[in-house]
Every structure is written in C-alpha cells, then in structure tokens.
Amino acid sequence: xxxxxxxxxVIEAIKNNREIDKIMISNSAKEGSIKKIIGMAKENNLVIQxxxxxxxxxxxxxxxxQGVIAQVSEYKYHELDELIESxxxxxxxxxxIILDEITDPHxxxxxxxxxxxxxxHGVIIPKRRSVHITPVVAKASAGAVEYVPVCxxxxxxxxxxxxxxxxxxxxxxxxxxxxxYEQNLTGPLGLxxxxxxxxxxxxxxxxxxxxxxMPMIGNxxxxxxxxxGGILLYEVFRQRIGKK
Numbered sequence: 001x002x003x004x005x006x007x008x009x010v011i012e013a014i015k016n017n018r019e020i021d022k023i024m025i026s027n028s029a030k031e032g033s034i035k036k037i038i039g040m041a042k043e044n045n046l047v048i049q050x051x052x053x054x055x056x057x058x059x060x061x062x063x064x065x066q067g068v069i070a071q072v073s074e075y076k077y078h079e080l081d082e083l084i085e086s087x088x089x090x091x092x093x094x095x096x097i098i099l100d101e102i103t104d105p106h107x108x109x110x111x112x113x114x115x116x117x118x119x120x121h122g123v124i125i126p127k128r129r130s131v132h133i134t135p136v137v138a139k140a141s142a143g144a145v146e147y148v149p150v151c152x153x154x155x156x157x158x159x160x161x162x163x164x165x166x167x168x169x170x171x172x173x174x175x176x177x178x179x180x181y182e183q184n185l186t187g188p189l190g191l192x193x194x195x196x197x198x199x200x201x202x203x204x205x206x207x208x209x210x211x212x213x214m215p216m217i218g219n220x221x222x223x224x225x226x227x228x229g230g231i232l233l234y235e236v237f238r239q240r241i242g243k244k
Contacts, residue, residue: 002074005065005135007033012143013070014040021071022047026056029067037068062139075133078149080159083122084166086149090121093188094168095236098124100156100204101195102225105131109140110226111193111233116144118237124151124159124190156192160207163190170208172200173232175221177211185212185236186243193229 001021004013011033013020023041025034027050041048056065087094097115102108108131115123131137132152138145153159160170168188173180185191192208194200205211214223214231223231 001071003059003061003135004070004072004138005060005062005068006139006142007037007066007068009138009141009143009145010037010068010070011040012146013072014044014046016146018070018146019073020046021073022049023068023070024049024051024056026051026053026067028053034067061134062136064139075145075150077133077152078122080124080151080153080162083124083149083151084163087121092119092121093186093240094163094166094190095120095188095240096122096124096163096168096190097229097233098156098160098170098190098192099126099130100192100200101126101129101198102193103129103131104196104225105134105136106140107196107224107226107229108133109137109142109145111229112137112141112148112150113144114226114230114233116141116148118233120148120233122149122151124153124156126156127152127154156201156204157207160190160192160204164209169210172205172208172211173213173228174200174205174211175213177213179215180212180232180235183210183212185239189236191229191232191236193225193232196225 004010056069097120112123168190170190172192
C-alpha cells in the first residue's frame with residue numbers, strides 16, 4: 001500500500017477512480033475542501049476513518065497532509081509502448097518529458113503538474129539514480145500524477161533511440177545550444193531535462209538531436225530543474241498552439 005497526502009491529491013485520486021483502501025481524516029479538519037472529500041468518499045462508498053491529527057503526523061512523509069491521507073494501491077507505472085500508443089490514439093504529435101536523474105521529489109512533482117497543464121503525453125524517468133512516485137511527489141504535483149502517465153525505464157539512451165525510431169526529435173535542455181524560443185519545438189518531441197546538480201549526462205546529450213538553452217543575464221547561471229522545465233514546456237505548448 002501507499003499513501004496520498006493532501007486535499008487536492010486525494011480529491012484527484014477519487015475523481016480518477018484510484019483504488020482506495022481508506023481515507024483517514026483528522027478529527028479537527030472539517031472545513032472547506034475536507035467537506036468535499038467526505039462527500040465524494042460517501043458517494044463512492046469509500047471507507048472514512050476519523051483519526052487524531054497526531055496519527056496523520058506520524059505516518060505522513062510529505063509533512064503537509066492538510067488533515068487527510070488516503071491509503072491506496074501502489075502507483076502503476078506505464079510502459080513506453082503504452083505512452084506511444086496513447087499519443088497516436090489521440091491523433092496528436094507525441095510530446096514526452098525525459099528526466100535524466102532528477103532526485104528532488106518536489107521537482108518531479110512540479111514537472112508532472114506542468115506536464116499535465118500543457119497536455120504532454122507522459123513523463124519518462126530512469127529506474128536508477130532518480131526519485132520515483134512517492135507521497136511527496138504526488139503532493140507536489142497537486143494530484144496531476146493521477147493524469148500524467150509516468151514511465152520508468154532501465155536505460156535513458158536506449159529509450160531515446162526507441163523514440164527516434166517512432167519519429168520523435170529529441171531536444172536536450174543545456175547551456176550550449178540554440179536559444180529555446182528560436183528553435184522549432186513543434187512536431188513529435190522528446191524534451192530531456194537534466195538533474196539538479198549535474199545537468200544532462202554526456203552520453204544522453206550525445207544522443208539528442210539538438211540542444212536548447214535559456215539565456216540568462218543575472219549572476220546565477222542556472223535555474224531549478226522544475227522552473228527550467230516549466231519554461232520550456234510552456235514554450236513547446238505556445239508553439240504547438242500557434243501551429244494549429
């Protein structure tokens with residue numbers, strides 16, 4: 001079993017018909033969206049357990065449960081083929097975000113949240129040296145993890161090669177490329193975002209088709225991975241909307 005913590009994540013889990021064992025609600029949390037959660041739970045015949053806030057504090061890993069924790073089945077990762085076929089069925093140019101060893105759960109959650117906002121077809125993460133879907137990630141995504149398929153792969157380079165075979169262009173976000181808003185980011189696309197401390201690994205970068213950079217004139221020469229990802233994802237979204 002796993003936990004989903006926080007009001008919005010729990011609401012989205014119920015909406016998405018996630019298999020929920022029970023919902024634990026603090027005795028002292030009965031206002032606002034908690035009433036909505038109780039109503040939704042009753043409509044869906046879900047078990048509600050009222051507990052002391054200290055109980056939630058003990059089992060919380062996000063430390064921001066907002067008075068509610070749902071016990072759910074483990075997150076089901078998607079296969080790469082599923083992501084590709086889903087994009088084809090929607091009749092859209094595939095758009096995948098490929099994360100090269102992102103280790104901060106807040107960054108992963110934030111990127112998944114933005115991926116949902118711009119209509120990306122999936123997020124791809126490596127099985128090793130990367131954060132996976134945790135209660136902290138789910139909380140940071142504000143429930144978007146229920147809608148954006150996440151694929152966990154053994155080898156990022158091999159995954160890039162497979163996506164190229166499917167007709168995708170692969171762009172790497174790094175500091176030695178073309179300014180991102182001058183690059184054509186329409187069409188089938190995989191966007192690679194590197195780790196917080198080391199960026200994109202050499203071998204991964206070598207297998208990308210081109211590199212895009214974000215010009216900066218300040219004293220700090222890099223951006224947080226989720227901030228950089230948000231900017232780039234919205235540029236892809238802007239160009240795609242403009243193309244229609």
